[in-house]
Amino acid sequence: MVHTCVVTGCRNRRIPGTALSFYRFPRDPDRKQRWIAAVNREGWLPKDGSRLCSTHFISGKQVKNPRSPDYVPSVFTSAPLYLESEIKQDTAAFEISDKQEAQVEAANALLFLQGQGRSLVDQRPSQEDHDVAQSASSSSTNEDGEESEPVSSDSKGRGGKPAKRSATEPDNYEDMLKTLKKENRALRESVDKMSLSETSFRNDPEKVRFYTGLPNYFVFETVMWLLAPHMNGTKNRVKLSKFQQLLLTLMRLRLDLRNQDLAYRFGVKVGTVTRTVLRMVNVMSTTLVPTAVFWPSRAELRKNLPAALCSTYPDCAVIIDCFRVTLEKPVSEGNLLCGASAGSNTLKYMIGMAPQGVVTFVSRGSPGSVSDKSLAEGCGFLGKLLPGDVVLADKDLDIGKSVAARGALLKITGCHGGEGSEGSEGVSLTDISPDRLSVRRHVERVVSMVKLRYSMLTGPVEIPFTAAERSSNIFTFDKIVQVACALNNLCISATPLE
Structure with missing residues (x-):
């Protein structure tokens, strides 16, 4: 059976000896509709015998991969015809090269189908030329309704024969396509680098650290x-x-x-x-939290004690800190946090860190007005201390007596400490021994580590994260603090072992 291509203006036929392929319209409704739209024949629908020739695909054949530019035909060429009333106009201004149009359309289709579409302003004809070409194309049938053979304006004086192309033109268009493909690859690499994809993170440790803290x-x-x-x-x-x-x-x-x-x-x-x-x-x-946040044994603490503490506090068990987090809006009566009064807009947490810098204890949130002593006694921290343990802090916390009751000792390393502190107001850093100065700096690094690594702990906390679960009565932000501490323990310590 002889098949003729259904594209308007295409006279390719399946005859013996032809190297062209002729394709049925796809059965898939979506792809079939895209083929019909590409053929661009108003009110036309394909029949069982309708065929599309291979010249309308960039590679010369259809491809069933949706990511390929030849998943849908995209090469449609037609030389413009001119109305008799327009013959007197400057035909050079309206001439469009068949091959140029086909190559540029193919390149543009390739870019758009790959998601990197761009306007080929320098290579495509102007909008005015395009409009004239469309107008001329619409008048390409004669009075008898028969389709006329496309004839360029330059060929009319030579018996209607098409003009010959320059031998250098194909090479120029091939170079143009190679350039466009190279730009396309560069754009893809740039987009991948800026995107939040697995590939971009897998090959960029600095990006992982910046976005995740890991x-x-x-x-x-x-x-x-x-x-x-x-x-x-x-x-x-x-x-x-x-x-x-x-x-x-x-x-x-x-x-x-x-x-x-x-x-x-x-x-x-x-x-x-x-x-x-x-x-x-x-x-x-x-x-993650039960796996990463736990209280180590005394033997483990002493085995890995940093050099900054070996000579001064060999029995150091934990470095503690209390910090407050501001809420975006005060807590309402129907959503009170750990006994907080209505209108409370801050949460207070106690956090304990091993001398090596990993978090070993974190309390649940309490109202910001709660004293350090009440917080320490109510959160279970004191129950983890053993007689002889040394507890370090970089600011004065009023829990010295509570710690002493467990047989442990609280030491304040900051400059504004109170009783039992290692420093006091008016004491310059030059007056402190090198060992104690090293201890102070070590404690300050450990205390600031978690909040600096996970900025959400600095607040203000949005309303959706201050609600409590009815089943467990655990507040969401308490879990967020615990998760941040667990993630911190998976990171490279701010105080690596010497």
């Missing part, structure tokens, strides 16, 4: 491996991969980005960001 992609992958089995049951209407869910949550903790900002970055709604962070914090609270 030291490298291997640690990130390890956390993902630990959490992945517990993420299977989560229903996420928006297609965020497990990698994206974890990355979004770590960016929220690390950089304290607003939910709206993260929604723009990941292309989701603000509500999706909030739900994702809450869900991931719950998963990490039950899976």
Whole structure:
């Protein structure tokens, strides 16, 4: 059976000896509709015998891969015809090269189908020329309704024969296509580098540290491996991969980005960001925190004691600090935190760190007005101390007597300490011995480490993260603080072992 290409102006036919291929229209409704739109025949629908020849594909054949530019035909060439009333006009201004149009259309289709579309302003004809070409094309049929053979304006004086092309033209267009493909690859590499994709993080440790606080992609992958089995049951209407869910949550903790900002970055709604962070914090609270935050034995502490403390405090068991976090809005009567009175707008936490810099204890949030003594006695910290332990702090905390009651000793290393402190007001750093100055600096680094690494702990805390779970009566921000401490313990310590 002889088939003729259905594209208007294309006279290719399946005859013996032809090297062309002729393709049926696809069965897939979406792809079939895209082929019909590409043929661009108003009100026309393909029949069973309708065929499209291979000249309308960039590579000369159709490709069934949706990512290929030849998934849909994109090469359609037609030389413009001119109305008799326009013959007197300057034909040079309206001439469009068939081959040039085909090559440029192919290049532009390739770029747009690969997601890197650009306007080929210098290579394509102007809009005015395009409009004239469209007008001329619409008048390409004669009075009898028969299609006329496309004839260029330069060929009319030579018996209607088409003009010959310059021998150098194909090489120029091939060079142009190579240049465009090279630019396309460069654009793809640039987009991948700026994107929040797995590939870009896998090859860039500095990017991992900046966005997540973790030291490298291997640690990130390890956390993902630990959490992945517990993420299977989560229903996420928006297609965020497990990698994206974890990355979004770590960016929220690390950089304290607003939910709206993260929604723009990941292309989701603000509500999706909030739900994702809450869900991931719950998963990490039950899976990661028990594994990473624990109180070490005295033997382990002494075995790895930093050199800064070996000579001065060999029995140092923990470095403590109390810090406050501001809430975005005061707590209401229906959502009180640990006995806080209505209107309270700060939370207070006690955090304990081993001399090596890992977090070994973190309390639940208490009202900001609670004293250090009440917080220490109510959070369970004192019960972990053993007789003879030394507790260090870089500021005066009024828990010296409570610590002494456990047989331990509280030492304040800051300049503004009170009773039992290593420094006092008016004492310059030059008056302090090198050993004690080293201790002070060591304690200051450890205390500031967690809050500097995860900015969300500095507040203010948004309302969705101050709610309490009805089942456990544990407040979401308490879990966030615990998760930040667990993540901190997976990082390279701010006080590496000497």
